[in-house]
Each structure stands twice: as structure tokens, then as C-alpha cells.
Amino acid sequence: MKKYLILLVFGVAFHLSANAQKNSSLQQFSFILGNWEMKTTKGKITESWVQNKVELSGKSYRHTLNGDSVLMETLLIKKINGNFYYCSNVNGQNNGETVNFKLISTENNTFVFENATHDFPQRIVYQNLGKDELLAWIEGERNGKKGKSEFRYQRKK
Template sequence: MKRIYLYSLILFLASFYSNVKAQKNSSKTFSFVLGSWEMQTPKGKIVEQWIQGADKIMKGKSYRVSIKGDSILTETLQIRKTGKDVFYCSTVAHQNEGKEVCFKLISTKDRIYIFENAAHDFPQRIVYQNLGKNEMLAWIEGELNGKSRKSEFRYKRQ
């Protein structure tokens, strides 16, 4: 029984340390997103572009590009530290009255970064997974109208 308690304590502390480390140096932790990413879809592609701002805020934009090449900005993004916490903030065109919605970083394990806002209608979680230099998986998940939903975005570096 003591071993189970000890292992549980070690796992908890390791998880806590990982979250603290990510929150202390968020610009290094999330540097894998920097650059331009794209995902092909039947209607064209989705492009996500990230830069490091001088203020240590990661700034991103997401576009939909049609097969004809027309692009439309769908959202502006930020990953920023506020106090001791890190937030993923999104302003989506034609949603939330143009107001920014933020999701708090709750987990950083195995190169998977989970941001959550349980009070948001959908999604309640935004997740990024670092798959290496040229691939990144992102997904949104939560409940909508009482049903569990998840949408994945498998990006390749441009």
C-alpha cells in the first residue's frame, strides 16, 4: 500500500512540475507552433500561422483558403501568460459578439497541451500535440447540445 501511495505521489509531483515549467516559460514551451501550418480539406485548406511577438505573446491567425485560392480570416489567436497562468485566447469571426474567449492551460504531458474553459458553449477544450518538426495535431472537444463532439486538425508545416 505504501508503494502505491509513493508512486501516486511521484506521478502527481512530476505532472505538477511539468505544468509549472510550461507556465514559467510559455514562449519556449509553445515554440513548436511557430511558422505556417496547413491542412488539406475537400473544400481547400485551413492555414494556421504563428509568430512570436516582442511582448513574449505567441500570436496566430487561422484562415480558410478555397480551392480557387480565396482566403478568409476565421480567427485570431494568442498564447499568453497572465499572472501565473497560461491562456490560449481566440477571437472567432462572427462569434461571441467579436469578443475574445480564453482557455486556461491545464495539462502539459507527453507533448500534448490542453487548454480548458468549462463555461464556454463549444468547445470546452482546445488541444495541441507536438508531433515533431513538420507535423502538429490540434483538436477541439467538448459537449454541444448534450452530445460529446471532437474535431481534429492534422497540420503539416508549409
């Protein structure tokens, strides 16, 4: 009986430790949670992120100056086969399929996701600039030319 109790205690401790590690790994992306806004000459772009136990999900909208809005992209950050991926489904692109970008770097509060086989972009990057500021960009090559677009977001209050 004592032997089974010890095994049960170790089993529960292992399960709790594994769940804590999984959540703490996802915690590295917690800076992105909430509502973000970037003003443009044509209106604004917003991104909103929430978290559940296994992934972060986001949506990006383009808002015109007259108040109309269009869903541009549905997003996920989740683990697939032990690696984190940024999963993007852009309206009207990629035949409605989700494109996955693998996390390749997390240095200096900068999270780089890459899919070298995608037409454009090949990289999606999020940089944590503090509590109320977020810099994101997409980059890569298209038709042999390098390109980059930046999105400097402010936290919506």
C-alpha cells in the same frame, strides 16, 4: 559603496533570471511557431504563429479551392495572472469577444487548454508530433452531445 554594488549585482542577476524563466516558459510553445497547412476537400486551412517577448500570436484562415481566403480566427497564447491561456477571437462568434482557455496540462507533448463555461468547444488541444507535423483538436459538449474536430497540420515549407 561596496554594499550598494553587491545589491546592484544581485538585482541585475535576479532580473535576468526572471526574464529567462519567463522566456523559457513561453519556449514550451515554440513548436507551434511558423506556418501550418491542412488540406481539406473544400480547399485548405492554414495557421501561422509568431512570437514576441511576452506572447505568441496566430491567425487561422480557410482557403477555398479557387484561392479565396477568409480569416477565421485570431489567436494568442499568453500569460494572464501567472497562468498561460489560449485566447481565441473567432470571426462572427461570441459577439466579437475573445474567449480565453486556461492551460491545464502539458503532458506528452500535448497542451490542453480549457474553458468549461464556453458553449463549444470547452477544450482546445495542440499536440507536437515532431518538426513538421502538428495535431490540434477541439472538443466538448454541445446540447448534451460530445463532439470533437481534428486538424492535422503539416509545416509549410
